[in-house]
Amino acid sequence: MSWRLLATNNRDLGRAASAYADAAACRAAVRWLQEHAGDLRVSIHRAGPSTWSWRIAAGETVVALSSRAYQRRIQAEQAASIVVVLIPDAELAGMDQSRR
Numbered sequence: 001m002s003w004r005l006l007a008t009n010n011r012d013l014g015r016a017a018s019a020y021a022d023a024a025a026c027r028a029a030v031r032w033l034q035e036h037a038g039d040l041r042v043s044i045h046r047a048g049p050s051t052w053s054w055r056i057a058a059g060e061t062v063v064a065l066s067s068r069a070y071q072r073r074i075q076a077e078q079a080a081s082i083v084v085v086l087i088p089d090a091e092l093a094g095m096d097q098s099r100r
Contacts, residue, residue: 001026004067005083005090012067014083017055030092033063037088042080044073054080 001023005014020026040056047053051069054076055062064083070076
């Protein structure tokens with residue numbers, strides 16, 4: 001089980017850095033991320049010879065990854081900034097406990 005952050009047009013903006021044992025663990029991880037969004041740290045990395053990606057960490061643990069590579073470093077930086085802003089208010093769609 002994993003999570004993805006989607007834009008309103010369903011474009012994949014970012015995703016979990018690891019998988020979770022079940023929906024409850026995944027939901028708990030997302031809620032923790034939302035509660036601690038102000039403490040997250042963004043880092044930009046080369047994804048290839050001419051592409052860039054981002055990672056978001058909580059302390060030493062990477063908690064989110066870019067869903068794609070960017071041709072320019074500034075694009076990766078801007079995309080990561082958007083994700084950090086969206087995390088606190090992201091809706092947990094498809095994870096409604098009452099649907100089970």
